[in-house]
Amino acid sequence: MPKPNKHVFVCTQNRPEGHPRGSCASSGCAEVMNEFMNEIQNRNLFEQIALTNTGCMGPCMLGPSVLIYPDGVMYGRVSKADVKTIIDEHLLGNKPVTALQVPAEVW
Structure with missing residues (x-):
């Protein structure tokens, strides 16, 4: 397998309901992961x-x-609908999607 140009990491952390930190699983990460898989x-x-x-x-x-x-770019509150934009603009176009990036103080 050749070395990929980009590597996408999707958080799929699942914590119990009511956990004070919450989890990406309760925010729809499975849909995001599946959409990346489907698009790729x-x-x-x-x-x-x-x-x-x-x-x-x-x-x-x-x-x-x-x-x-x-690139070291982190996106937050990513939805299934955002995946195509991330692929087109960032992964293929090399231009991060500023509107989806987490604040600088976070990452």
Whole structure:
């Protein structure tokens, strides 16, 4: 497998309901992860984009969280509808989606 250009990490942390930190699972991370998988498959981007689910990345209150490397860009409150924008603009176009980025004090 060739080295991908970008690596996408999607937080799939699942904590019990009522946990003070919350979790990305309760914010819809499964839909986001599935949409990334579907888009990568439908566009045949396997060699360009790696996709990994992760545990907690920190800003639980801003979940679902998505982290892009090697760029070191973190997105928060990502929805299924945002995935195509992230792929088109950032992963393929190399221009981070400013409106979805978490605040600088978070990441």
